[in-house]
Amino acid sequence: MLQPITASNLAALDGIRHGFFTRPGGVSDGIYAGLNCGLGSSDDAERVLENRRRISDALGGTYGAVVTLYQEHGTTALAINAPADSNLPKADAVVTSTPGLVIGVLTADCGPLLFADSEAKIVAAAHAGWRGAVGGIIESTLAEMERIGAKRSRIAAALGPCISQAAYEVGAEFEAGVLERDPTSGPFFAMSAAAAKPHFDLPGYILSRLQTAGVTNIVNEARCTHADESLFFSYRRTTQRKEPDYGRQISAIVVA
Numbered sequence: 001m002l003q004p005i006t007a008s009n010l011a012a013l014d015g016i017r018h019g020f021f022t023r024p025g026g027v028s029d030g031i032y033a034g035l036n037c038g039l040g041s042s043d044d045a046e047r048v049l050e051n052r053r054r055i056s057d058a059l060g061g062t063y064g065a066v067v068t069l070y071q072e073h074g075t076t077a078l079a080i081n082a083p084a085d086s087n088l089p090k091a092d093a094v095v096t097s098t099p100g101l102v103i104g105v106l107t108a109d110c111g112p113l114l115f116a117d118s119e120a121k122i123v124a125a126a127h128a129g130w131r132g133a134v135g136g137i138i139e140s141t142l143a144e145m146e147r148i149g150a151k152r153s154r155i156a157a158a159l160g161p162c163i164s165q166a167a168y169e170v171g172a173e174f175e176a177g178v179l180e181r182d183p184t185s186g187p188f189f190a191m192s193a194a195a196a197k198p199h200f201d202l203p204g205y206i207l208s209r210l211q212t213a214g215v216t217n218i219v220n221e222a223r224c225t226h227a228d229e230s231l232f233f234s235y236r237r238t239t240q241r242k243e244p245d246y247g248r249q250i251s252a253i254v255v256a
Contacts, residue, residue, distance in 0.1 A: 001025050002035065002058050003231075007158030007219040010253070013118035017059045018253040020112060020160030020221060022231040026051040031243055036233070037066070038106050038248030052250070055102070059254045062100030066252050069094055071106060073131040077124070077144035093126035093141040097148060097255060104252030108235040109163040109225050111206045112251035115141060117150035123253045128206050130174075134181045138209045156217040157210055160251045161232055164224035165190065165201035168236075174200070225249075 004019025011018070026035030027050050032043040035051045052066045063083050070088040077093035082101070093113075094103045103125050105112050110129035116122070126132075126141045142152055165188075175198050178185050188201040188208070203222035210218050225232035238246035 002054060004058070005160065005221050005223070007114070007160075007221050009156045009217050009219045010114060010116055010158050013116055013156060015121060015256045016116045016118050016123060016253065017256050018114050018116070018158075019055070019059065020114070020251045021055055021249055022161075023233065023247070023249065024231070025054065028247065031238075031245060032247040034247070035249065036247030037250035038108075040106075041247055042245045043247065055104070055250060055252055059102050059252060060100070060256055061102035061254055063102070066102045066104045066250060067094065067096075068104050068106060068250070071127045073129050075132055075135040075137045075140050077126065077137070077140040079144055079148050092128075092132050092137050093124055093144065095122065095124040095141065095144045095148065097122045099255045102252050102254040104250045106248040106250055107160075107162065107225070108233040108246055108248045111162040111202055111222065112160040113138065113141070113157060113206070114160065114251055114253045115145060115155055115157045116253065117145065117154045118156070119154055120149045120151065121255045122148060122150040123255055125251060125253055130178065130200065130202060130205075133202070133206050133209060134178055134185070138206070139213050142213055142215070152214050153216075155215055157215050158219040159203060159206055159210075159222050161221065161223045161225050161249070162203055163226050163234070163236060164222070165199045165204065167224055167226035168200045168202055169197050170200050171197060
C-alpha cells in the first residue's frame with residue numbers, strides 16, 4: 001500500500017491532491033525495493049513505470065503517468081499542459097494548470113517542494129538541491145506560477161523529506177562556495193563538536209528562501225531521508241555504502 005506524506009496546508013485546499021511518496025507500495029526489488037520512480041536509475045524500466053502509474057492513479061490522474069522533467073540541479077521552471085515525450089525538457093520545476101495532469105519531482109536527499117494556488121488552479125513541483133536552492137529555483141517556480149495566473153499571496157508551499165543537517169556533512173570548499181553565491185547563508189552552517197567539517201541545513205535554508213520570497217503559507221514535512229531507510233531512498237547513504245545505484249522517491253501534485 002502506498003504511504004504518502006501529506007502537508008496540512010495543501011490537503012486543506014479544494015481541488016488539489018498531492019503526496020510526498022515514500023518507498024512502500026511499489027514493485028521494485030533489491031536496492032530499489034519499493035516505490036522507485038527514477039527512470040534514470042538502472043532499475044527495470046517497466047517496474048519504474050508501474051510505480052509511477054500507481055502514483056498517478058492514487059492522485060486521480062487522467063493521463064496514466066506522472067509528468068517529470070530531466071532534472072539538472074538548475075533554476076529553470078517550466079509550465080506544461082500535456083505529458084512530454086521521451087525527450088524530457090531540462091528543468092528543475094514543473095508548473096501546470098491542466099486538470100488531471102499529475103506533475104512531480106524526483107529526489108533522494110534533495111528537497112522536494114510542492115506549491116498550489118487553489119483559486120487559480122495552478123500547481124507546481126520543484127527539485128531543490130543546494131545548487132538549485134542557492135541559485136534561485138524557488139523564485140523561478142513562483143515567477144512561472146505567476147506568469148500563468150497565480151498570485152503569490154495565495155500560494156501554499158510544502159517542503160517534503162530531504163537530508164537533515166545532522167546527516168549533511170560538507171567540506172570547507174562547499175561552505176565557501178555557498179557563501180560566495182549567497183552571503184546570507186552563514187547561519188545554515190554548523191560545526192559539530194564530534195567532527196571537523198561543517199554541516200549544512202538544507203531544509204532550513206529552503207524554508208528561509210521561501211519566506212524571503214514572500215510565501216507565508218508554508219508547511220515543513222522535511223523528515224530525514226538519510227536516517228530512515230524503510231521510508232526513503234538516499235544518495236548519501238548509498239555512496240557511504242559504496243552501492244552501485246539508488247532509487248528515487250517522487251513528490252507529486254495535481255489539479256483535480
